[in-house]
Amino acid sequence: MKPIIEMRNITKYFPGAIALDNIHFDVQPGEVHVLLGENGAGKSTLMKVLSGAYTPDGGVIAIDGYGEYAKLSPHLSAECGISIIYQELSVVNWLNIRENIFMGHLKTKKAGPLTLVDTAGMNAETADLLQRVNLGHRQPGTEVGALSISEKQMVEIAKAIAFNARIIVMDEPTSSLTEDEVQRLFAIIRQLKAQGKGIVFISHKLSEIAEIGDRITILKDGGYVGTYNVPDLTTDDMVRLMVGREIKGTYQHPAAEQYQFGDVLFECNHLTRRDGKAKDVSFALRRGEILGFSGLVGAGRSETMCAIYGAAPKAEGELLLEGKPLHIKSPYDALQQGIGLVTENRRETGFFPNFSNRRNIAIAYQLKKSSFGGLGGITNDAKEKELAELQRDELQIKCTSLEQLTSQLSGGNQQKVILGKWMAAGVKLLIFDEPTKGIDVGTKSEIYKLMRSLADNGIGVIVVSSEMPELLGLCDRIAVMAGGRITATYDIGEATEEKLAKAATGETA
Amino acid sequence: MKREERKLTTKQTKKFSFGEYWDRYSTITILALMVAVFGVLRPTSFLTGGNLVKVMEQSSITILLGLGEFFAILLGGIDLSVSSIMALSGALTAQLMVNMGLHPVVAVLLGIVVFGALIGMVNGVLVTATGLPPFIITLGTQAILRSLVYIVTDARAVSGLPAAFSKTVGGKLGGIVPVPIVVALITAIILTFFTAKSQSGRNLYALGGNSQSAWYAGIAVKKHTILAFAISGVCASLAGMVNIARLAAAEPNAGTGYETYAIEAVIIGGASFFGGIGKIPKVVIGGLIIGVINNGLNMVGVSSYYQQLAMGCLLILAVTLDRFFGASRKNG
Numbered sequence: 001m002k003p004i005i006e007m008r009n010i011t012k013y014f015p016g017a018i019a020l021d022n023i024h025f026d027v028q029p030g031e032v033h034v035l036l037g038e039n040g041a042g043k044s045t046l047m048k049v050l051s052g053a054y055t056p057d058g059g060v061i062a063i064d065g066y067g068e069y070a071k072l073s074p075h076l077s078a079e080c081g082i083s084i085i086y087q088e089l090s091v092v093n094w095l096n097i098r099e100n101i102f103m104g105h106l107k108t109k110k111a112g113p114l115t116l117v118d119t120a121g122m123n124a125e126t127a128d129l130l131q132r133v134n135l136g137h138r139q140p141g142t143e144v145g146a147l148s149i150s151e152k153q154m155v156e157i158a159k160a161i162a163f164n165a166r167i168i169v170m171d172e173p174t175s176s177l178t179e180d181e182v183q184r185l186f187a188i189i190r191q192l193k194a195q196g197k198g199i200v201f202i203s204h205k206l207s208e209i210a211e212i213g214d215r216i217t218i219l220k221d222g223g224y225v226g227t228y229n230v231p232d233l234t235t236d237d238m239v240r241l242m243v244g245r246e247i248k249g250t251y252q253h254p255a256a257e258q259y260q261f262g263d264v265l266f267e268c269n270h271l272t273r274r275d276g277k278a279k280d281v282s283f284a285l286r287r288g289e290i291l292g293f294s295g296l297v298g299a300g301r302s303e304t305m306c307a308i309y310g311a312a313p314k315a316e317g318e319l320l321l322e323g324k325p326l327h328i329k330s331p332y333d334a335l336q337q338g339i340g341l342v343t344e345n346r347r348e349t350g351f352f353p354n355f356s357n358r359r360n361i362a363i364a365y366q367l368k369k370s371s372f373g374g375l376g377g378i379t380n381d382a383k384e385k386e387l388a389e390l391q392r393d394e395l396q397i398k399c400t401s402l403e404q405l406t407s408q409l410s411g412g413n414q415q416k417v418i419l420g421k422w423m424a425a426g427v428k429l430l431i432f433d434e435p436t437k438g439i440d441v442g443t444k445s446e447i448y449k450l451m452r453s454l455a456d457n458g459i460g461v462i463v464v465s466s467e468m469p470e471l472l473g474l475c476d477r478i479a480v481m482a483g484g485r486i487t488a489t490y491d492i493g494e495a496t497e498e499k500l501a502k503a504a505t506g507e508t509a
Numbered sequence: 510m511k512r513e514e515r516k517l518t519t520k521q522t523k524k525f526s527f528g529e530y531w532d533r534y535s536t537i538t539i540l541a542l543m544v545a546v547f548g549v550l551r552p553t554s555f556l557t558g559g560n561l562v563k564v565m566e567q568s569s570i571t572i573l574l575g576l577g578e579f580f581a582i583l584l585g586g587i588d589l590s591v592s593s594i595m596a597l598s599g600a601l602t603a604q605l606m607v608n609m610g611l612h613p614v615v616a617v618l619l620g621i622v623v624f625g626a627l628i629g630m631v632n633g634v635l636v637t638a639t640g641l642p643p644f645i646i647t648l649g650t651q652a653i654l655r656s657l658v659y660i661v662t663d664a665r666a667v668s669g670l671p672a673a674f675s676k677t678v679g680g681k682l683g684g685i686v687p688v689p690i691v692v693a694l695i696t697a698i699i700l701t702f703f704t705a706k707s708q709s710g711r712n713l714y715a716l717g718g719n720s721q722s723a724w725y726a727g728i729a730v731k732k733h734t735i736l737a738f739a740i741s742g743v744c745a746s747l748a749g750m751v752n753i754a755r756l757a758a759a760e761p762n763a764g765t766g767y768e769t770y771a772i773e774a775v776i777i778g779g780a781s782f783f784g785g786i787g788k789i790p791k792v793v794i795g796g797l798i799i800g801v802i803n804n805g806l807n808m809v810g811v812s813s814y815y816q817q818l819a820m821g822c823l824l825i826l827a828v829t830l831d832r833f834f835g836a837s838r839k840n841g
Contacts, residue, residue, distance in 0.1 A: 311725060332727035341725065349725045354718035354785035363715060363726055370708040373729040375736065377708035421726075 003028050004064050004166050004198045005050075005082070011058035012045055019045045020056070021223045027167050027198035032189060034209050034230065035202045036242055037219035038469060043202055046219070047169055051084050052077035081166030085156045087175060093145035098126045100144050101159045129158040133188055150181035157188060168192065169200040174208060175297065179505060186212050204468070205501055206235040218242055239469070239497060250473035251448045252492060261476070262287030264323075265460045266429050268308060271317030277303035278315065279484040285429070285460045290451060292475030293464040294500045300484035301464045302344060305431045309341040310334045321428060335368050340422035344433040344464075346411065350418045353407035357399050358388040360406045360417050364425035391420030395450060412443025419450060429460035436470065448474050468497045480504055531834045536778050536794040539827060543798060547805035555808045562687065568800030569689035570595075570748045574767055575774030575792045576693075576700055577629075577744025580737040582775050583717045585784025586643030588738060590632060591745040591771050592764040593654035598624035599749030600658050603667040603759035606674060613674035621746045628654065629742020633735030643738075651768070658761050668758040678754030689751040693793070696747060700740070701789040713737055717784030770799055773820060777827050798823070 006026040012019045020042050027033050035043050048054040049061075052074040062068045063080045072080070091100050102122050109118040126140035133154040144152060153173060160168045170189075174182045189199055189212060203209055209216065210230060218225040218241045225241050233241075253259040264284050271281040278300045285291050293301040306312040308319060310328040319326040321338060328334045334341070343349040351360045362384035370377035388402045395416045399409055406417050415435065422430050432451065436444045451474065455461045465471050471478050472495060479489045480503035488503035531538075548556040574591045581588035602620030605611040611619075628650075635646045681687050704710040716723040716733050724730050748767075753759045778795030780787025799820065806816050 330727070330729070331725055332729060335727040343725055348719070349721045352715050352718035352722055352785070354714065354781075359711070363711070366708055366711065367727050373732055374712050374727070375709045375729070375732060378706055379708055379711050 001028050002064055003062075005080075006062040007046070007050070007059065008062070009059040010046065010049055010056050010061070012049065012054060012056050017222075019222050020049070023059075023219065023224045024227065025217055027200060028215075029166070029196040029198055030193050031214040032193060032199045032201050032212050034213040034216040035200060035219070036204075036209065036216055036238060038242060038467065041219040041242070042222040043219060044171070045222075047084060047171065047200070047202070050077065050082055050169065078163070081164055082169070083160035083163070083165035083167065084169040085153065085160065085171065085173065087172045089149070089152050089156060091144045091152050091155055094143065096141050096143050097130070097138060097147075097155055097158075098122050098140040100155055101126055101129065101162050105163065125162070126158075129162055130154075132161060132191070133158045134184060148181075150177050150184065153177075153185065154188070157192075161192075165197065167198040167200060169202070171202045172204070173201070174203060174205060182208065206238055206497060207501065209238065210235060235498065242469075251452050252474070252476060259288075259476070261289045262458070265321070265458075266462075267318075267320040268304075269318040269320070271304060271307055271315055271319070273303060273307050273312060273315040273484075275313055277312075277484055278307055281317070281481075281484075281486055283479055283486065283489070285462060287458055287460070288455050289476045290455050290461045290463060290474055292471035292478040293462065293481060294466075294468060294471050294478050295481040295504045297466065299481040299504065301481050302433050303484070304481070305341060305433055305462070305464055308334075309339060309431065311341070332367070332373055335364060335425065335427075338426070338428035340364070340425065340427035340430045342415070342418055342422065342430065342432045342435055344437060346414050346418065351406045351414060351421075353405065355406060356403045357392070357397065357406050357409070357417055358384050358402040361388040361391050361402075361420045361424055364421045368425050387424040388420070391417075391424055394423070395420050396446070410443075412439040412447070415439060415443070415447060416450075419447070423454075427459065429462070430454060431462045431464070433464045434466065435463060436465075436467075468500055471495075471500070472497070528834045531830060535827065535831065536791045536798070539777070539823070540794050540798050540801065543801045543805065547801065547808060551805075551808045555805055560804070560808075562685075562690075564800045564804045565690045565797065566687040567804065568796045569687075569693040570752055570764075570767070571770045571774055571799050572693045572793050572796035573696060573744050573748035573751065574764075574771035575778070575796045576696055576789065577741035578768070578771035579700075579775050579778075579780060579787060579789065579792050580713065580740045581643060581647075582772070582780050582782065583713055583784060583787055584643075584734060584737050585717050585720075585782075586636070586737075587647065587772065588632065588643065588741045589647040589768050590628075590651040590654055591741060591748075592767040593651045593658065594625060594628050594742050594745035595749040595752060595764040595767065596658045596759075596761065597628070597654045597661075597749070598746035599753040599763055600662050600667060600759040600761065602750060603670055603753050604661065606671055607667055607669050613671055613677075617674075617678075617750055620750060621743055625743040625746025625749075626739045627742070629739040629745070630735050632742065633738030636738065637731040637734050655765075662759065662761045664761050666758045666760050667753075670753065670757050670759075675754045675757040678750060679757065689755065692747060692751055693796075696744060697789055697793045704789050709733065709736060714785055717786075719785075770796075773824055774799055777824060779827075779831060 003026040008024055010020050010023040023042065023046055025046060035046070037043050045054060049056050050072070052072040055071045060068050060070065061072060066080050092103070095103070107118040107122050108115050109121065123140045130136055130138055130140070135151060135154050138151065144155060147155065157168065173185060177185065192199060201213060213230040215227060216230050216233065216238070217227040218238070220242060263286065265287045266285040269282050272279055281304050283291065295301050303312060307315040310330045310333050319328065326337050328337065365387055366377070366379055367374050385402065391397065392399070392402065397416045397420065398413050406414055409417065436447055439447065451461050451463070463471065463475060476492050477489060478492070478495050478500065479486050480500055481487065482504055490499060554560065574595065577591055578588055598620045601624050602616050605616040605619060606613055632647055632650055636643050639646065678688050682691055712723070712728045712733050715726065715728055716730060720730060752763055774795035775787065775792055776782060777798055778787065778791035802819055802823065803816055806819060
């Protein structure tokens, strides 16, 4: 069969990196084509080429019935029937379903000399579309803000159908859906297939891929691994092809299962947040051990860590560091008692854009020895320089000088500056929240090695990550959270992606 | 060997970068240009020692207000109430001396600590407690405090200040240097040390750069916000003391509109309106620039109608040059 779209030899460079290297990707009518790869493998970049947001540096995009193009524009992409439903849905909450569907394409009618909005016509058409996506019980005039995430997704699908999309790209559509909602989505996808539409399905959940996918294209670090028929691959094959290595044991100790950990360094007993985002969370961390937290977005992992660090609204529970109880009401208290947090969003909550590397590295040390909650105390430029030089050399921070602004460094080096900040302050427990988000592959592995050497030096390391390969490659033990609770804890020897994924939905293996 | 040589020569012939120069010396360059232009136009009246001292004395109130305003702007906020704090603390101190017969030293200390610091702290508490933009809070307190000035003075000037007070604060040190200049300079030196060397000064820069990061790093955001507005209040009350001493009376309309001068001094001094960037000595120069323009234009014989026009143009020009040539602007 002739593919609706065929992307050949697509290449895209970013400053200093190759984002897409000779990628092939085609979509047949009536198939679900899965796109699989780790974060940063190039899936989003490829889809942005397809949507016309990015101009490729090489390659050809052939579209059935239109011709061959070196690049697409957003307008052309839409005209060719390509519709993308992003993970962060793009519906407008304060408009109703009808207005969301016809946004930018309002139907009009003639009334004498006037052109009027044809509300009745759009309502009828919306009602029909809602039937087709099993949302018949919703009225076209319902405000979208009142719908569940799953229903909003259906509205986006309805919008795609309304404008005769031939290809619908779904970027991690199931990431925030319940099991029932996933099955409802799959039912719609099967209907769309039967109507001859091509579906591009991006997901990290391997069991879903096996269930809904027909073909699968795997990307790795911007390169093309291959395109396969889904039934020909086991989930293990998919993982192996996606990461290209045995993911276990990469940054663990050579014989991790026999490794003797030290005594308990940190203990968290029955931590419960008043706002219910963490419920009765208990765990212990031994010296030399890296403890991972897996789970879906919103499962309560970051929320638990914020509560430990004192950055969250009030929480109850008992925290023990080296056997001594901690009293933490604010990040300042946490810092004084030896706890650091590497936050998820470097730019928003990690460093100071107006500060040099020296100042960003020294700030936690300075605050720790200050008095009156940071109001008292004198800064010491010579000491700051000494601390910053030490961290720059230890962590191999690449910067033109310590007086350079941290905001001018690459993401990976910014992360190292933040790591250096906590090292300089002499923390005993360091919590990492998505430590390698938006960081290139090379720096990632450096950061993993640094984390391992922290653990070896007796500093407690806790990692929250949404990338399962990251946790499996780095941690000695992995706790899984769902709905604010820990649902399972696995030693690395017994942990698998499947078990983690299952526990993340609230079931235990 | 060859490579090293080349390295040396590139170092020697390092290209002059206007951006880098402008980043460092923009404010002092503007001041030097102003003085040069007026000096050439009026060498015998403008460029005399006596007149230059007068310019500095006239600038001292703007500088004091600007020094306080700097801290509100450093946090990415603003303090519109400085002019009213200046008037209120001046009026209350005058009444303490005139009507209650308090010793000038006691009255001045009360004026600075109670009226200046306390009112500033109220601004800070209102900002942190309500979460509203400082613009709105201080627009409100500006009006409230001005009204209080009229109420406590019955809208009449408080005159008859003790000579010991007006002769000292309004007089000259050693018969040469006007005391207002000394007050402004000492304040500037203390605050320069505070911003450059103290931990809380550093924290204020951090807070202005990224308040979220500051909170996660363990900086007490609320306490520091209150501190910044308290400093602003103290500086405004110092301006109030200087003002009543120079006039030997407390005018209820004193300082009306001066918050604009304070903001101009800070901005011409190169501070970022988005917070986190700026230096105290440059605020002093910013204040002097405003003084030189007003004095110089008078000397040249330009009608006072045109003085605001010149100020406005200079402000926009200075910030535009910063935006286009500033090498290390933070939004780069």
